[in-house]
Amino acid sequence: MTGDLLANLNEPQxxxxxxxxxxxxxxxxxxxxxxxxxxxxxxxxxxxxxxDPLQILAVTFTNKAAREIRERLNLLVGETVxxxxxxxxxxxxCTRWLRxxxxxxxxxxxxxxxxxxxxxxLMKRVLRELNLNEKQYPPxxxxxxxxxxxxxxxxxxxxxxxxRSYFDEIxxxxxxxxxxxxxxxxxxxxxxxxxxxxxxxxxHPAILHHYHQRYRFxxxxxxxxxNRAQYLIVRALAERDRNLFVVxxxxxxxxxxxxxxxxxxxxxxxxxxxARVILLEQNYRSTQAILDAAxxxxxASPQRKYAKNLWTVNGKGEAVTLYEASDEEDEVxxxxxxxxxxxxxGKARPGDCAIMYRTNAQSRLVxxxxxxxxxxxxxxxxxxxxxxxxxxxxxxxxxxxxNPYDSVSLQRIINWPGRGIGERxxxxxxxxxxxxxxxxxxALREIADNDAISHxxxxxxxxxLTEFYRLLSELHQLHGMMALSDLIDYxxxxxxxxxxxxxxxxxxxxxxxxxxVQELRNAALKYVNLPVETQLTAFxxxxxxxxxxxxxxxxxxxxxxxxxxxxxxxxxxxxxxxGIEEGLLPHSRSLDNRDSIEEERRLLYVGMxxxxxxxxxxxxxxxxxxxxxxIGARSRFLNDIPPTLVQQVHRRGYRAIPAVAGTxxxxxxxxxxxxxxxxxxxxxxxPTPQKAVFFPGQRVRHATFGEGxxxxxxxxxxxxxxxxxxADRERRLLASFARLEQLxxx
DNA sequence: CTTAGACATATTTTT
DNA sequence: TATGTCTAAG
Numbered sequence: 001m002t003g004d005l006l007a008n009l010n011e012p013q014x015x016x017x018x019x020x021x022x023x024x025x026x027x028x029x030x031x032x033x034x035x036x037x038x039x040x041x042x043x044x045x046x047x048x049x050x051x052d053p054l055q056i057l058a059v060t061f062t063n064k065a066a067r068e069i070r071e072r073l074n075l076l077v078g079e080t081v082x083x084x085x086x087x088x089x090x091x092x093x094c095t096r097w098l099r100x101x102x103x104x105x106x107x108x109x110x111x112x113x114x115x116x117x118x119x120x121x122l123m124k125r126v127l128r129e130l131n132l133n134e135k136q137y138p139p140x141x142x143x144x145x146x147x148x149x150x151x152x153x154x155x156x157x158x159x160x161x162x163x164r165s166y167f168d169e170i171x172x173x174x175x176x177x178x179x180x181x182x183x184x185x186x187x188x189x190x191x192x193x194x195x196x197x198x199x200x201x202x203x204h205p206a207i208l209h210h211y212h213q214r215y216r217f218x219x220x221x222x223x224x225x226x227n228r229a230q231y232l233i234v235r236a237l238a239e240r241d242r243n244l245f246v247v248x249x250x251x252x253x254x255x256x257x258x259x260x261x262x263x264x265x266x267x268x269x270x271x272x273x274x275a276r277v278i279l280l281e282q283n284y285r286s287t288q289a290i291l292d293a294a295x296x297x298x299x300a301s302p303q304r305k306y307a308k309n310l311w312t313v314n315g316k317g318e319a320v321t322l323y324e325a326s327d328e329e330d331e332v333x334x335x336x337x338x339x340x341x342x343x344x345x346g347k348a349r350p351g352d353c354a355i356m357y358r359t360n361a362q363s364r365l366v367x368x369x370x371x372x373x374x375x376x377x378x379x380x381x382x383x384x385x386x387x388x389x390x391x392x393x394x395x396x397x398x399x400x401x402x403n404p405y406d407s408v409s410l411q412r413i414i415n416w417p418g419r420g421i422g423e424r425x426x427x428x429x430x431x432x433x434x435x436x437x438x439x440x441x442x443a444l445r446e447i448a449d450n451d452a453i454s455h456x457x458x459x460x461x462x463x464x465l466t467e468f469y470r471l472l473s474e475l476h477q478l479h480g481m482m483a484l485s486d487l488i489d490y491x492x493x494x495x496x497x498x499x500x501x502x503x504x505x506x507x508x509x510x511x512x513x514x515x516x517v518q519e520l521r522n523a524a525l526k527y528v529n530l531p532v533e534t535q536l537t538a539f540x541x542x543x544x545x546x547x548x549x550x551x552x553x554x555x556x557x558x559x560x561x562x563x564x565x566x567x568x569x570x571x572x573x574x575x576x577x578x579g580i581e582e583g584l585l586p587h588s589r590s591l592d593n594r595d596s597i598e599e600e601r602r603l604l605y606v607g608m609x610x611x612x613x614x615x616x617x618x619x620x621x622x623x624x625x626x627x628x629x630x631i632g633a634r635s636r637f638l639n640d641i642p643p644t645l646v647q648q649v650h651r652r653g654y655r656a657i658p659a660v661a662g663t664x665x666x667x668x669x670x671x672x673x674x675x676x677x678x679x680x681x682x683x684x685x686x687p688t689p690q691k692a693v694f695f696p697g698q699r700v701r702h703a704t705f706g707e708g709x710x711x712x713x714x715x716x717x718x719x720x721x722x723x724x725x726x727a728d729r730e731r732r733l734l735a736s737f738a739r740l741e742q743l744x745x746x
Numbered sequence: 747c748t749t750a751g752a753c754a755t756a757t758t759t760t761t
Numbered sequence: 762t763a764t765g766t767c768t769a770a771g
Contacts, residue, residue, distance in 0.1 A: 116761095255758085381759090424747085565757095624762080
C-alpha cells in the first residue's frame with residue numbers, strides 16, 4: 001500500500017505525505033503536484049497510519065478544489081471512506097458549524113446568506129436611511145472597508161472607536177446600521193460566516209473543544225490566500241493537537257485586495273517554530289523555457305521570502321513568444337491567427353488554448369475576433385447564472401418562503417411583478433418599520449392584520465401592501481409542505497413569472513430569461529430525495545455557497561477566455577496573455593502602492609505558469625479605453641524577463657480584417673453576444689472528416705461572411721481546410737469551425 | 747408610477 | 762464604449 005501511495009512522488013512530495021504529526025508548511029510552486037500531495041497525504045493518513053477518516057478536515061478556497069480533492073480520494077481510498085472525510089471551503093464548513101451552534105451567539109439557525117448583490121442592496125438602504133449620498137459614499141467602497149474590518153475581527157463599535165478620518169466615521173455609522181439590519185433580516189454575509197465562527201470558538205470553549213476532539217488532522221489548501229478570520233479559525237482548531245498541514249505559494253498570492261494576508265504564510269514558521277518546511281520545486285506542467293521566463297519575472301521582485309527554483313524534466317520546449325501589437329485589434333487578431341495556425345498545423349486543438357487578460361472588458365474584442373474567425377470559444381465568468389436578475393427575483397421569493405424576515409429579498413420583489421407599490425411607498429414602509437423597530441415583514445403584517453395601528457398608508461397603498469403581505473404569508477405556509485420543484489411550480493404560476501417576463505422584455509430576451517427560470521426549476525429536481533422540510537434550505541444554501549457552475553468544461557473543444565485571476569489553478573497547453581502594458585498590467589489602480597504593484601507581478605506570474613507548452617506574451621502600443629486612444633508602454637514586468645528568454649515576433653503587412661458590413665451589429669448588444677456565447681459553447685464536438693466534403697466551385701454560405709464559392713479544399717490533421725471566395729475577399733476556413741452551409745447549385 | 751433621455755462612471759471577485 | 766443611475770415629463 002505504501003508503495004502505491006508513494007510510488008510516483010518525488011522526494012519532497014514523499015516527505016510532505018509521510019510527515020504525519022506536527023505543523024507542516026508545504027511551499028508548492030506552480031505545477032508541482034500540490035493537489036496530489038494533499039490527496040495522497042490524506043490517503044496515507046488513513047491507510048498507513050490508521051487514522052479515522054472522520055478525524056480529518058481539509059479546507060479549500062473553492063468548491064472546485066474541494067470537489068477535485070474529493071474525487072481523487074474516491075479513487076484512492078474508495079467512496080465509502082472518502083465520504084467520511086470533511087472536505088469543503090471555509091465558508092461551507094463554517095456554515096455547517098454555525099447551523100449547529102449559532103444559537104449560542106443569540107442568532108437563529110435558519111439564517112440566510114447574503115451575497116455581494118444582497119449586501120449592496122442592503123447598504124443602499126442604509127445610505128438612504130442615514131441620508132448619505134451614494135455618489136459620495138459608494139456602497140461598494142463602504143462594503144469594502146467593512147469587509148476588511150470584519151476580516152480583521154473589528155466590530156462596529158471597535159471600528160467607530162478607531163475611526164481616524166471623516167470617511168471612516170461615516171463608514172462606522174453605516175457599519176453599525178448594516179449589521180443591525182443583517183441581524184434583523186436573520187442574514188449573514190460571507191464575512192460573517194467566518195467571523196461568527198471565530199466568535200463561536202472564542203466565546204464557547206466547549207464548542208471548540210468539541211471540534212478539537214472531532215478533528216485531529218487539519219489540511220489547508222492555498223494558505224497564502226487566508227485572511228485574518230480564516231487564520232484564526234485554523235489556529236484555534238490546530239492549537240491542541242498541532243497536526244496542521246498547510247500548502248501554499250506566496251508567489252501566487254493575488255487576493256490581498258480581498259483581504260488575504262500574505263503574512264499568514266510568511267509567518268507560519270514563527271507561529272509554529274517546530275514546523276517542517278517543505279519546498280516543492282519540481283514542476284510537472286511546463287517546459288523549461290516557460291519556467292525560466294516566469295522565474296526571471298519573480299526573481300526581479302523585491303519581495304521574496306521563500307524563493308523557489310523551479311525545474312522540470314520536460315525539456316526546453318518552444319521559446320516564449322513576445323508580440324508587440326500596434327493596437328488591441330492587432331493584438332487579438334495575432335492571437336486568433338496564431339491559434340488558427342497551430343490548429344491548421346496540427347499542433348493544438350481549440351481546447352488546448354486559453355486567452356487570458358487582466359480586465360473583463362478586454363474579453364469583448366477577443367470574443368469578436370474568435371466569432372469572426374469561426375473558432376469555438378467560451379468566456380469564463382461574465383454574468384453568473386445565479387446572479388441574473390430573473391433568477392435572483394425568483395430566488396428572492398424562495399428565500400422569503402424560508403425566511404420572511406429577509407428584508408433584502410422582500411424589498412427586491414415587493415413590486416415585482418408590478419403591484420402598485422412604488423418607490424415612495426417602499427421608502428415610507430421602511431421608515432415606518434424603523435420607527436417601530438420592526439422587520440419589514442412584521443410591519444406589513446401590522447398593516448394587514450391590525451386595524452387599530454396607525455400608519456401612513458391610505459387607500460391604494462394600503463390595499464397593495466396588504467395584498468402583498470397575504471401573498472407572502474400564503475407562500476410561507478407552504479414551506480416544508482411540498483417538494484421543492486412543486487413549490488417552485490406553484491410560485492411561478494401564482495405570480496405568473498412567465499407573463500411578467502414577457503411583459504418586461506421583448507421576444508428573444510424574454511425567451512432567454514424564461515428559459516433561465518425553467519433551468520432554475522430543473523436544478524431543484526436534484527433535491528427530490530431529501531426530506532421535504534429540508535429541500536428548500538439545502539437548495540438555497542447550495543446556491544449561496546456554490547455560486548456558479550464553476551465547472552469549466554474541459555471536454556468541449558473550445559478556446560477558453562478568462563481573466564488572470566480566474567485562471568489560477570488551471571493549466572493549458574497554449575496560453576496567450578494579452579495587454580501586458582503599463583496601466584493594464586500593472587493596472588493603473590495599483591500604481592500608487594508598492595505592494596499592489598507586486599501583486600500585479602504575481603498575477604502575471606500566475607498567468608505565465610498556466611502554460612504547459614507554448615506561452616505568448618502580447619502587448620499593444622496603442623489601446624482604446626473608454627473611447628479614448630491611449631499610448632501604452634510595454635509593462636515594466638517585461639523588462640524583468642531577459643530578451644534571451646523570449647523570442648520577439650513581428651508580422652509584416654498586417655492589416656486588420658475589416659468588419660463585414662452589416663454584420664457588426666451582431667456584437668453590439670449584450671443580449672446578442674450572450675446568444676453567440678451560448679451557441680459557440682454548445683457547438684457539437686468537432687467532426688474529423690475522412691474525406692473532403694467541399695470541392696472547388698461549390699456554393700456555400702457562412703454565418704458571418706455570407707455566400708461564397710469554394711476555391712480550394714484539402715485535408716489537414718483530421719480536418720478540412722476550405723478556401724472560399726466571399727464578396728470581399730478570399731478566406732481560408734476550417735470546415736469544422738466555419739459551419740459552412742452547402743448551397744445547391746441553381 | 748412608469749418611461750425616455752441625460753450624465754457620470756469605469757480592476758481583479760475563490761465564498 | 763456601454764452601463765447603470767438620476768431627472769424630468771408622460
